[in-house]
Amino acid sequence: MYRLASLLAVFAALSLAAPVAAQRTLDFAPYAVPAEGAVAVTVRQGAPLEGAFAEVDRASGGALQRAVAAAGFVGDRGVVLNLPGVGPYHQVLLVGVGNDAPSTRLLEDVGGLVGQWGLLSAVPRIELLWPDASQPAAGAHLALGASLGQYAFRTYRTPRPDAPVLGKGELVLRVADAEGSRRAWNDDWSAVAEGVRFSRDLVTEPANTIHPESFVERTRAAFAGVPNVSIEVLDVPAMQKLGMESLLAVGQGSERPPRLLVVRYRGGPRDQAPLAFVGKGITFDTGGISLKNPENMWRMKYDMTGAASVTGTVLALAKRGAKVNAIAVAALAENMPSGTAVRPGDVIRTMSGKTYEVINTDAEGRMALVDAIWFVQERDRPRVLVDVATLTGSQVTALGDEYAGLFSRDEALAADLLAAGAASGEEVWRLPLHPSYAKDLESPIADLRNVGSTGGAGASIGAFFIGAWVQEGVAWAHLDVASMAWRDAPVLPTVPLGATGYGVRLLDRYVRDHVEGAAAE
Numbered sequence: 001m002y003r004l005a006s007l008l009a010v011f012a013a014l015s016l017a018a019p020v021a022a023q024r025t026l027d028f029a030p031y032a033v034p035a036e037g038a039v040a041v042t043v044r045q046g047a048p049l050e051g052a053f054a055e056v057d058r059a060s061g062g063a064l065q066r067a068v069a070a071a072g073f074v075g076d077r078g079v080v081l082n083l084p085g086v087g088p089y090h091q092v093l094l095v096g097v098g099n100d101a102p103s104t105r106l107l108e109d110v111g112g113l114v115g116q117w118g119l120l121s122a123v124p125r126i127e128l129l130w131p132d133a134s135q136p137a138a139g140a141h142l143a144l145g146a147s148l149g150q151y152a153f154r155t156y157r158t159p160r161p162d163a164p165v166l167g168k169g170e171l172v173l174r175v176a177d178a179e180g181s182r183r184a185w186n187d188d189w190s191a192v193a194e195g196v197r198f199s200r201d202l203v204t205e206p207a208n209t210i211h212p213e214s215f216v217e218r219t220r221a222a223f224a225g226v227p228n229v230s231i232e233v234l235d236v237p238a239m240q241k242l243g244m245e246s247l248l249a250v251g252q253g254s255e256r257p258p259r260l261l262v263v264r265y266r267g268g269p270r271d272q273a274p275l276a277f278v279g280k281g282i283t284f285d286t287g288g289i290s291l292k293n294p295e296n297m298w299r300m301k302y303d304m305t306g307a308a309s310v311t312g313t314v315l316a317l318a319k320r321g322a323k324v325n326a327i328a329v330a331a332l333a334e335n336m337p338s339g340t341a342v343r344p345g346d347v348i349r350t351m352s353g354k355t356y357e358v359i360n361t362d363a364e365g366r367m368a369l370v371d372a373i374w375f376v377q378e379r380d381r382p383r384v385l386v387d388v389a390t391l392t393g394s395q396v397t398a399l400g401d402e403y404a405g406l407f408s409r410d411e412a413l414a415a416d417l418l419a420a421g422a423a424s425g426e427e428v429w430r431l432p433l434h435p436s437y438a439k440d441l442e443s444p445i446a447d448l449r450n451v452g453s454t455g456g457a458g459a460s461i462g463a464f465f466i467g468a469w470v471q472e473g474v475a476w477a478h479l480d481v482a483s484m485a486w487r488d489a490p491v492l493p494t495v496p497l498g499a500t501g502y503g504v505r506l507l508d509r510y511v512r513d514h515v516e517g518a519a520a521e
Contacts, residue, residue, distance in 0.1 A: 023150050024118050024126070024171040026143045028178040028185070031131050033059060038091040038121065040114045040128040043068075043075035045098045052129035053094070060087025068094065078493070080113055093117050093126075102135045105425050111145025112493030114171065119150045124169035131176060139173040139181025140189045146171055147193040148494040148501075153204045188320045192508050195316030196501035198222055202308040203485065203499035207284035207301045212251070212259040212332035215283060215304065219261060219311055219330075226318045228267055234260035244371040246350040250364045251333030253288060253341025258333035260372060263311060264380075265318040265326045274325035275515065276382035277314065277507060278372050280365040280389035281307025281332035288335045288361030289343055302499065303365070305485035306388035307332060309503030316508050323516050327380055331372035335364045347446045351375060352469055356450050357443040363450045365389045366462055370469040377471050384413060384475045384515075387466060388503050394458030395431075395480040401487070403429035404502065405480035407463035413475045416514040417506070423513065425494065426506035428479065432457075437464040479503065 033039075033055040041052045049057070049065070057064040063086050073081045077098030086092045095113050100106055107130075114128050128146075130138055150167065175181050202210055202218060210218070216233050223229050236257050239248055244260070251258030261281075264274070282303040286292060292300065307330035314328040342348070346358045348367065352374045358367075369387055376382060395405040404421075406428040408414040414430055421427040440452040440461055448468060452461040463478040470476040484502040487495055495501075 023152070023167060024115075024146075024169050026146060026185070027170055027172050028139050028143075028182040029127075029172050029174050030178045031129070031174045031176050033129060034127055035059065036088040036090070038093075038123040038126045039089055040093040040095060040117070040126060042095045042097045042110055042130065043073070045075040045077070045096065047075070051131050056089070056092065056129070060089065063087045064092060078109070078113075080117070082117065090123060091121070102132055102138070104135070104141045105423065107135060107138055107141035108145035108148075108425065109493040111142035111147075112149030113145075114142075115146035115149030116490075116493065116496075118146070118171050119152060119167040122164055122166055125172065126170070127172045127174055129174050133176035137177065137181045137184035139175035139178060140184035142173050142175070143181070143185045144189045144193055145494050146173075147190075148196055149496070151197060151200060151496050153201065153498065155205075191319035192316045192505060194319060195312035195504045195508070198315055199305075199308040199312035199501040199504050200499040202311075203302050203305050203501070205301070207334070210301070210304070211256040211283045211334055212281070213256065215281065215307065215330065215332055216259055216261050219263065222315055223263065223318070226315075228265055229318050230264045232262040232264070234262075239371075242351055242375070243349070243353075244351045244375070246348050247331055247333060247368045247371040249342040249346070249348050249358075250282070250335055250368045253338040254334035254336040256283070256334045260375065261307075261311070261328075261330040261332060262376070263314050263328040265314050265322075267317065267322050268325045272325050273383035274327050274380055275511065276327045276329060276376045276380060276385045277310035278329040278369060278376060278385065278387040279306035279308070279310035279331070280304070280369055280387070280391065281330040282365060282368065283332060283334050285335045285362070285364065286337060288341050288364060289337050290360045290362040291337060292362060299486060302486045303390050304332070305390050305481060305499070305502070306365075309388045309481070309501070309507070312501065312504040313507040316504060317511060322511055323519065324511055326511070327376060327382065329372045329376045331368040333364075333368055335361070350469070354448070354468065355446040356448040356465075357446040359449050359451045363462070365391050366465050367450060369466055373466065373469050377474060382474065385470065386417075386477045386479065386507065388479045388481060390482040390485050391462045391480045392459045392482055394462075396483040398431065398459060399429055399483060401483045403427050404484045405459050405463075406430045406477060407433050407460065407467075407480070408477035409433060409467070410475040410477065413477050416510055417477055417479075420510035420513060421506050424505040424509040426484070426502055428506070431463075432460055433464055433467060434460065437461055441465060
């Protein structure tokens, strides 16, 4: 018996020998207990002798119950017990669900745990048993969790000829409403999984593969053939013409030219103002002349998580045919030190005409975002604007890896994002935007400075700076996801080691529950 962390630690070790792109196909079947094979069964805390557990126990002649008693397994949520050779079953995986009532989040966590187990297993077919019919299309949520849980990036690994063949075959979801689950998966939730995978792939790729231009090309390929989508790309001359000195300043030290990528999806009425999701897309961040410590600089390939997240979100919305108009804006640049790089002390004029003094070139994310935010407001007049960025180390210090930081002056939008975070499992915690922060951003020679003067409240100061470019009447939220973009250890059912894809499920759930859902009421 072992908790999720133990299971995933085994996964991390065994993955060194795993084959490239080992993922199981997902299928749905009516609920029934197979006579043999490999099965996954959920167990409620303190009540194992019910549901699928009881049926599998009978088929095993009581062997399952005896094994559980010997192991002391009681069904705590997130605890799994893998039992080989139980009666006629090659393997039985028990997944504790605690005392929680069935919910989409619980279903996705169960699916994620089974997906992780499946990635470690050589058996060709695993059957997950879920007899509870209280949750509509339960199988689709199990499938979403399994798809995310079994994610593995193996593009650059050379398979060893003696490596075990793990993670290949089928994962069959046996549920009460198999056909309804299949439809919900194919027509809806598989698009969310695709959006998350797209985001994870982009963030995991090294910076010599993903830079502003290749990010654009990957996005074009992902959206190819998707209806109601248009893509606009601004190159350096186009941004110069618009006066986007801020985004250009971030990228001017690199040989990789910056880009502004705009993906527009029109799924709602033509006269409906869109939702705008703006992402920080620093494809590699050295800090520029304000150079970062080299110890963990390799991880700064993930500094384009915001751009990957918002692009993946709109990919999910478009592929599931969401009844909204939505825009992803990716502010793409590489922050490098060179003879042409922006310097501390430079004064930058943004597209809006507002100026700021560069105090620290490693505060480049906000510099890139403000031109992108101003552009989408001027061009598309969104009713809601959410920016997503790996912005500050202060957010990591404040919230750890449990929550992203949420900043907003709009109470309704903040409440909706908090609820969407709880429902999706990508949780947020609200942090302040106090008016006193304005004084901390005063510059004697420009309208603002790009970092605070006191060194405190770094996450809030960064958000306050960005908010200075948000126009009157626009519902705006800033998500600082610095602690959520990357996992050095796999500890969550649906989130593997490495890139998390954080933000896609959160924003999809926001649209699903609070935009589409509100329109349907």
